[in-house]
Amino acid sequence: DTGVSQNPRHKITKRGQNVTFRCDPISEHNRLYWYRQTLGQGPEFLTYFQNEAQLEKSRLLSDRFSAERPKGSFSTLEIQRTEQGDSAMYLCASSLPGRYGYTFGSGTRLTVV
Amino acid sequence: GENVEQHPSTLSVQEGDSAVIKCTYSDSASNYFPWYKQELGKRPQLIIDIRSNVGEKKDQRIAVTLNKTAKHFSLHITETQPEDSAVYFCAASIGGTASKLTFGTGTRLQVTL
Numbered sequence: 001d002t003g004v005s006q007n008p009r010h011k012i013t014k015r016g017q018n019v020t021f022r023c024d025p026i027s028e029h030n031r032l033y034w035y036r037q038t039l040g041q042g043p044e045f046l047t048y049f050q051n052e053a054q055l056e057k058s059r060l061l062s063d064r065f066s067a068e069r070p071k072g073s074f075s076t077l078e079i080q081r082t083e084q085g086d087s088a089m090y091l092c093a094s095s096l097p098g099r100y101g102y103t104f105g106s107g108t109r110l111t112v113v
Numbered sequence: 114g115e116n117v118e119q120h121p122s123t124l125s126v127q128e129g130d131s132a133v134i135k136c137t138y139s140d141s142a143s144n145y146f147p148w149y150k151q152e153l154g155k156r157p158q159l160i161i162d163i164r165s166n167v168g169e170k171k172d173q174r175i176a177v178t179l180n181k182t183a184k185h186f187s188l189h190i191t192e193t194q195p196e197d198s199a200v201y202f203c204a205a206s207i208g209g210t211a212s213k214l215t216f217g218t219g220t221r222l223q224v225t226l
Contacts, residue, residue, distance in 0.1 A: 031212070042119075042202045042216030046214065056213060091156065101147060102214070104156040 006092050006104035020078045021108045022047045025094030032075050033102060034067055035091040036060070044089055048082055049075060082112045115140040119207050119217030126193050127225055134220045136203035137185040145206040146179060146186045147214070152199045162199075163187070193224045 005024040013019050025032045030051050034041035046065070047057045051072035061067075064082075069075040079086055089109050093102035125130050130196040138146075147162035163170045163177045165188065170177050174193075179186040190197055200221050204214040 033213075042117075042204070042219050045213045045215070048212060071162070078179045101162060104149075104158070106156045110194075 004092055004094050004103050006090075006105035006108050008108055009106065010109045010111075012113060015084060015112055016081055018078065018080045019082060019110060020076050021063075021090055021092075022048075022074060022076050023076045023092030023105060025092070026103055029094035029096055029103070030072065031095045032069055033093045033095075034075070034077050037089040037091055038087075046077075061103070072075065079110075082110075084112045086110060087112045115205055115207055117203060117215050117217045119203050119220055121220060122218065123221045123223070125223045125225060128193060128195060130193055132188075132190045132193055132197070132222055132224075133140065134188045134201055134203070135185060135219050136187070136205075137183075138205040138215075139184070140205070140207055141181075142204040142207045146177070147204050147206075148175075148177060148188050149202045149204065149216075150199045150212070151202065151219075156198075157202060181226040190222075193222075195224050197225065198222055198224045217222060 007022045033048040034046040037043045045058050046061050047067050049069040052069050064080045067077045089107045091107045092105045095102050119136045144165035148160050149157035151157045151159045161172050161175050161177050163179050174191045176189040200219045202219050203217040206214050
């Protein structure tokens, strides 16, 4: 297991289309996080899971965003009816319970045209 | 919610000099403070972290100090090298876990020869 894997690495989509990203965490990590990063800014928290339970969602996460982690392993983040303001890097991270320190994936860069 | 401010936004130092990046946080309940390094086009990587029960932590050329009373923490890099050039983010977590990190806006460090 070499780390947190995210797919796709890049996604270009037309405004109004739906997109889905996937994150595969480090296998023994039961916590999984989604962050969004825009150019020149730090990552912004979106949501996180412990196993399959979604424990917290940011107010940034509008109704168009939904995240799932159905079996407590990989997670998907879906954005419906994309807008140009959704263009960003979407980062996934995972961690061990009771352990501090995330391991981030390389991210999915979304461009909405 | 928590707010983290980071200064400076850019920092240029000569190779071999020291670099200091400072962050302040708003919520006195924050008790975990990691620092991440992000090279261009790459994922954020944890370089050092500190918990609120200690005032300083060192790892080779990198150290972090925490002043809980003033609610600020700093990253110190000594004997800087060109490979230290990157964007550095501080972050803070409330509630004793790394469940949600609030990041600063980042400092672009440039180490010149």
